[in-house]
Amino acid sequence: GQQLNQNPQSMFIQEGEDVSMNCTSSSIFNTWLWYKQDPGEGPVLLIALYKAGELTSNGRLTAQFGITRKDSFLNISASIPSDVGIYFCAGRENSGYALNFGKGTSLLVTP
């Protein structure tokens, strides 16, 4: 499977700031997922998207399924120290079975 292009690779921000990250693929996807991984743990699902143009929120997190079906975006508003971790995008093609993952965005938040 393809590895998705996820940006930025890392972010170092102050508490209270908003965060944006994005992910692009070379093919059309029918599913976009966003995961968060804490150090030494397995990833945990944050948001799942299943329709082009879909905008879904989970608390301070908002994610969008791009209209082209080749990209997705995750925004975190008013960041707090516990937002620290690695955020992964993942997507699945129409004909695919397993998920393709991005390389992750490492987020550091200073108080």
Add this chain to the structure above:
Amino acid sequence: DGGITQSPKYLFRKEGQNVTLSCEQNLNHDAMYWYRQDPGQGLRLIYYSQIVNDFQKGDIAEGYSVSREKKESFPLTVTSAQKNPTAFYLCASSISGVMNTGELFFGEGSRLTVL
């Protein structure tokens, strides 16, 4: 509580030795997966299994082997043929078939270090 259990969490092995990582799930999921994670590299698929007694190679299967004799269990063996086995290994499961939403449920991972 339902979930995925990986063991051991930390493992050290000498070069040339095979090692088996355990993965057990009680979510009643048909599909199970093994991913490898290296710093800054994201998750790469090693093997996956959609049903008992069947499994397929992922993107980086060389040097690894799996079995799926029971629905609940999907052990991964890292063989001596794997050239660079030091990594963080993640097991996951998902609903299969028409109910498959693509969502993976992950275990807490096993960190393998080759000395």
